[in-house]
Amino acid sequence: MRWRTFAIAVPYLWLLLFFLAPFAIVLKIALSEAMLARPPYAPLFEWGPDGSLAVRASLQNFLFLLRDDLYWKAYLNSARIALISTAFCLILGYPVAYGIARSSPTARTVLLMLVILPFWTSFLLRVYAWIGILKNNGPINNMLLAIGIIDEPITMMQTDFAVYVGIVYAYLPFMILPLFARLVRIDHTLLEAAADLGCRPLRAFLTVTLPLSLPGIVAGSLLVFIPAVGEFVIPALLGGPDTLMIGRVLWDEFFANRDWPVASAVAIAALFLLVIPITVFQRLRADQEGA
Amino acid sequence: MSPPRTAPAGDLPGNEPRCGHYVRIEGVTKTFGDVTAVDDVSLGIHRGEIFCLLGSSGCGKTTLLRILAGFETATGGRVLIDGDDMTGIPPYERPVNIMFQSYALFPHMTVEKNVAFGLRQDRIAARETSRRVRDMLGLVRLGPLARRRPHQLSGGQRQRVALARALVKQPKLLLLDEPLAALDRKLREEMQFELITIQKEVGVTFVVVTHDQEEAMTLSDRIGVMDAGKIVQTGTPSAIYESPGTRFVAGFVGSVNLFEGRVVAQDAGHLIIECEGAGCPLYSDRGVRAAHGDRVWVAVRPEKLQISRDAPSREYNRIESMITEVAYRGNLTMYRLRAASGAELRVSRPNLARANADRQDMGERVYVSWHPSSSVVLTS
Numbered sequence: 001m002r003w004r005t006f007a008i009a010v011p012y013l014w015l016l017l018f019f020l021a022p023f024a025i026v027l028k029i030a031l032s033e034a035m036l037a038r039p040p041y042a043p044l045f046e047w048g049p050d051g052s053l054a055v056r057a058s059l060q061n062f063l064f065l066l067r068d069d070l071y072w073k074a075y076l077n078s079a080r081i082a083l084i085s086t087a088f089c090l091i092l093g094y095p096v097a098y099g100i101a102r103s104s105p106t107a108r109t110v111l112l113m114l115v116i117l118p119f120w121t122s123f124l125l126r127v128y129a130w131i132g133i134l135k136n137n138g139p140i141n142n143m144l145l146a147i148g149i150i151d152e153p154i155t156m157m158q159t160d161f162a163v164y165v166g167i168v169y170a171y172l173p174f175m176i177l178p179l180f181a182r183l184v185r186i187d188h189t190l191l192e193a194a195a196d197l198g199c200r201p202l203r204a205f206l207t208v209t210l211p212l213s214l215p216g217i218v219a220g221s222l223l224v225f226i227p228a229v230g231e232f233v234i235p236a237l238l239g240g241p242d243t244l245m246i247g248r249v250l251w252d253e254f255f256a257n258r259d260w261p262v263a264s265a266v267a268i269a270a271l272f273l274l275v276i277p278i279t280v281f282q283r284l285r286a287d288q289e290g291a
Numbered sequence: 292m293s294p295p296r297t298a299p300a301g302d303l304p305g306n307e308p309r310c311g312h313y314v315r316i317e318g319v320t321k322t323f324g325d326v327t328a329v330d331d332v333s334l335g336i337h338r339g340e341i342f343c344l345l346g347s348s349g350c351g352k353t354t355l356l357r358i359l360a361g362f363e364t365a366t367g368g369r370v371l372i373d374g375d376d377m378t379g380i381p382p383y384e385r386p387v388n389i390m391f392q393s394y395a396l397f398p399h400m401t402v403e404k405n406v407a408f409g410l411r412q413d414r415i416a417a418r419e420t421s422r423r424v425r426d427m428l429g430l431v432r433l434g435p436l437a438r439r440r441p442h443q444l445s446g447g448q449r450q451r452v453a454l455a456r457a458l459v460k461q462p463k464l465l466l467l468d469e470p471l472a473a474l475d476r477k478l479r480e481e482m483q484f485e486l487i488t489i490q491k492e493v494g495v496t497f498v499v500v501t502h503d504q505e506e507a508m509t510l511s512d513r514i515g516v517m518d519a520g521k522i523v524q525t526g527t528p529s530a531i532y533e534s535p536g537t538r539f540v541a542g543f544v545g546s547v548n549l550f551e552g553r554v555v556a557q558d559a560g561h562l563i564i565e566c567e568g569a570g571c572p573l574y575s576d577r578g579v580r581a582a583h584g585d586r587v588w589v590a591v592r593p594e595k596l597q598i599s600r601d602a603p604s605r606e607y608n609r610i611e612s613m614i615t616e617v618a619y620r621g622n623l624t625m626y627r628l629r630a631a632s633g634a635e636l637r638v639s640r641p642n643l644a645r646a647n648a649d650r651q652d653m654g655e656r657v658y659v660s661w662h663p664s665s666s667v668v669l670t671s
Contacts, residue, residue, distance in 0.1 A: 192362055193395035195382040197460065198412035207408075211399050 023271075030264035031057040041261050061265035071249065071266060075273060078246040081160070081235075082228035085167040089175040089224045090217065092168065097179035097216075098209075101186075112180070115173050127166055127237050134162050134238070158240035166234035171227065175220040182216025183209070215285060222281045226274055246270050313338035313496055314359075314464055319368035321354050328354040330520035331368070336464075336513075341490055341497040343507040345544070346517035352500045355517075356466050359498065360389045373463050383412070386463040390470055394453040396441040402428070402452050403437040409460040427455045430489060447478050454486075458493055467499045471506055483509045504544045508532070516540050532592075537671050541590045548596070548636055550589040554581045562668055563607075564589055568634035574607045574663040581670060588669045593639040595665035598626065598657050609660040612636055614653050626651070628659060 033042040033056070046054045065071040100111045118126060132138055134156040141153040156162055186209060194204035232247030239245070246266065253263035312335030321329040329351045336342045344352040357363040359370060361382035370377045377385060388409070396405050403424055410420040428434045431451040441449055450470070457465055470486065471479045487510060490497050501507050507514050508528040515525040516539075524536045535541035538549060550573060552566030564573045564587060573589050581587055603609055616627035621642070628636040636659055651657055 187393070187395065189391050189393055189395040190397060192360075192382070193389075193391060193397070194408070195362075196360060196387070196389050197409035197456070198383050199408075200383055203412070208397060 026264045026267055029260050030061055030268050031059070032261055033058065033060065034259050034261045039260065040258050061261045062269070064262060065265055065269055070244075071246075071269075074244045074246045074249045075270070077244045078229045078231075079273070081163060081167070081245060082225050082231075085164055085171065085228050086175075086221050086225045088164065088168045089172050090221060093172055093175035093179055093220065094217075096172075097176045097183055100176075100180050101183035108184075115176050118173065123170065124233065127170070127234055130162070130166055130169065130238060131157060134165065157238065158243075160239065160243055162238035163235050163243055163245075166238045167228050167231060170234065171224040174223040174227075178219040178223060179213065179216040182213045182219075186212050218281055218284050222278065226278070229274060230270060312336055313373060314498070315371040316355075316359075317369050317371070319355065319358060319365045319370065321351075321358060321363060322366045327520050329358065329365070332517075332520070332522050333368075334515060334522060334525065336496060336498065339494050339496055340512040341487070341499060341510050343499045343501055343511035343514045344517055345501055345504060345507040345514050347502055347543070350517045351520040352502075352517045353468060356389070356468055356498065356500045359464065360387055360466055361385050387466060388457040388460055388462040388464075389466040389468065390450075390453045390457045392469040392472060394441075394449050394473075396449060396452055396456070398441055401438050401440055402433060402444070405441070405452055406456045406459050409456065413460070423459055427459045430458075430492065431455045446474055447482065450474065450482065454489070458489075458495065461493075462495060465495045465497050467497060469501055470499060472501075472503070479506070486510060508544075514544075516543060518543075534667060535590065535669070538588055538590070538669055541667070541669065546593055546637055548591045548593065550591075550634070552587060552589065554583055554585045554587055557581075557583070561663060562587075564668065568630065568632050569610050570630065570632050571609055572607045573666065575666040575668045576663045581668065585670065589666050590669055591661055591666045593625070593637040594623075594641075596636070596638040596659050596661050598638055598640065598651055598659055600651070600655075600657055602658050603660045605660065608663060608666070609658055610634075610636065612657065612659055614651055614655050614657060617651075617653055624650070628657070630659075 028044050029041055032044045034040060035042050042056065044055065044057055046056065048054050096115070100108055100115075103111060133140060135141075136153040136155065136157070140156070141150075144150045145153065156165075190208050190212075191204050194208050195201070199207065230247050231245065232251055235243045235245045235248055236251070239248075250263055250266050250270070253259050253266055257263075314334075314336035316332055316334040316336075319329055319332045320327065332351075332355060344355060346352045354363060358365050359377075361377065361380060365378075372386060397408065400408070406424045406427055407420050410423060415423075424437075425434070428437055431454055433448060433451050433455065436444065436448060441452065444452065450473070454470075467486075471482055474482060483506065486497075497510075499507070499510055501510075511528060513525060513527055514531050515522045516531060517523065518539055524531060524540045526534070531540065531544050535544065535547075541547045541549070550564075550566045550569050552564040552569070552573060554562060555565045555572070556563040560576050561574050562576070562581060564575065566573050566589065569589075575589055597603070602611075610630045612628040612630040614626055615629050616625075618625040618627075619642075623639050623641045626636075626638040626640070628638065630636060638659060
């Protein structure tokens with residue numbers, strides 16, 4: 001019993017230290033005022049000369065986020081890009097996961113290995129590689145020009161298209177793996193039972209496989225959607241100046257504007273926008289487990 | 292093309308091959324690579340009967356069942372159901388339903404939805420679907436549990452759902468793969484009788500696959516014993532038990548004492564066999580045509596043997612032996628004996644009286660004997 005408490009206490013302590021404490025610091029900065037100083041914000045708590053404690057918290061920064069439509073647009077655009085990317089990952093990833101789950105155990109090991117293989121190279125390098133592929137004199141444009149389909153190169157770099165390509169590419173394994181884990185557990189005799197009861201293969205997929213793989217779809221979608229919303233590297237490297245995403249806004253506030261309080265407020269708001277899908281996910285999963 | 296009118300092979304004399312079997316399996320063969328799972332099986336099944344395919348694991352009985360269901364394509368031969376050739380017809384278009392060994396209930400659907408599944412595929416009107424589902428759940432006594440999910444049911448209840456789901460479409464043929472294997476002994480006995488009752492009520496033809504000879508005996512109207520991909524004998528349970536055709540069948544269905552010997556004479560109605568293991572001539576008035584000098588086996592069931600301390604008056608079918616083991620089983624007592632020749636014998640006696648003061652004990656020398664009509668002579 002004591003060992004169990006200990007085993008649970010360690011990760012909780014870890015979370016407390018390295019998640020809650022930084023969160024509290026960011027929240028504290030978000031509630032304070034910006035000023036030209038080092039650090040560039042006013043202290044939240046101040047001891048008056050008479051020994052009294054003055055708290056100077058304000059929601060000014062959060063109100064600012066509401067007033068300036070840049071932030072709203074960035075949030076919505078991030079959500080839109082993340083949602084579309086997630087949809088593409090699902091469309092591309094489901095058949096892959098299904099194929100792997102249905103393959104022979106030996107082939108399965110190799111195929112799973114191939115899905116995980118890209119992780120052996122740095123994420124940053126892989127995104128850089130896409131610049132080489134998508135640029136105006138990259139292989140795609142060169143090939144199309146050589147065949148004669150196009151007369152001048154298609155601009156793919158620094159567009160939303162490049163951002164979608166980058167995000168879908170980078171996060172596809174996070175969709176495939178939970179989907180595979182779910183699909184491989186579905187008893188094949190259930191499909192035989194469906195066929196036996198008069199169900200054609202496509203209908204059997206829709207009425208048996210798809211509902212049973214729903215937890216995998218939800219898990220994979222969240223694993224793609226959540227990091228995609230806050231993605232900074234991919235839009236920064238592949239996207240154009242008008243690709244508005246909250247990750248880049250956050251970066252600009254911190255490092256270009258040096259407005260730490262507003263940047264912190266952006267971060268906190270983004271966090272709460274992500275809490276909603278996580279709660280939905282937990283609810284769905286609880287429903288499934290109750291089933 | 293009209294189907295040939297010949298009665299399929301595989302029917303031994305003793306189970307009247309009625310003209311026009313409802314289900315006909317004609318020369319069906321299935322090979323996986325170089326393994327032959329089903330080897331040229333021909334079989335006729337009557338309308339409305341319970342037919343059991345009995346065999347040990349790996350004998351091809353499940354493969355044959357899967358061919359009937361349409362999950363496997365036969366390498367050769369064909370299956371006819373009610374006169375229709377099933378070759379090339381996918382499982383979802385066959386008038387056949389199967390009850391899987393694992394039941395294969397849809398875990399994300401309620402009992403009601405599971406049972407309605409097949410009817411919904413046929414686009415049957417909602418009102419009729421719910422009526423038929425209700426009737427079927429009533430038949431298997433699951434009405435009050437209609438809204439439960441499979442994981443909220445006991446093993447026996449799940450089995451009833453699987454049965455209801457397979458029966459609700461009123462198939463021409465219902466296949467049951469080891470239907471009672473997953474249930475504990477008490478429940479299994481109960482369900483055996485319930486299955487028979489339900490089958491008689493709906494009148495659907497059942498084909499049951501089982502490795503349990505007791506289950507096959509209780510359930511079936513007829514049994515087909517399978518070994519190494521072939522049907523070795525078909526017949527009613529009593530025909531299979533009392534007149535096995537081969538040593539394999541005799542040994543697989545129930546236990547048996549076998550004596551190897553040679554035919555030495557044949558008088559009116561008797562075959563006289565000389566047997567080293569027995570130490571006396573063996574008479575048998577049933578069995579096969581055999582010529583003088585043929586090697587044969589005499590098979591006698593343990594319950595058909597008598598044990599006595601005094602030598603019986605007949606001088607044949609009498610083996611002096613010593614009791615080596617006594618196992619009391621409540622309703623009967625099993626004896627193991629060793630004959631002077633070293634042959635092992637098995638005898639079972641019913642315990643008719645509560646206390647039998649005169650029962651034989653271990654180490655006693657006794658005579659084992661049987662009537663000539665109790666033994667069967669086998670040539671293979």
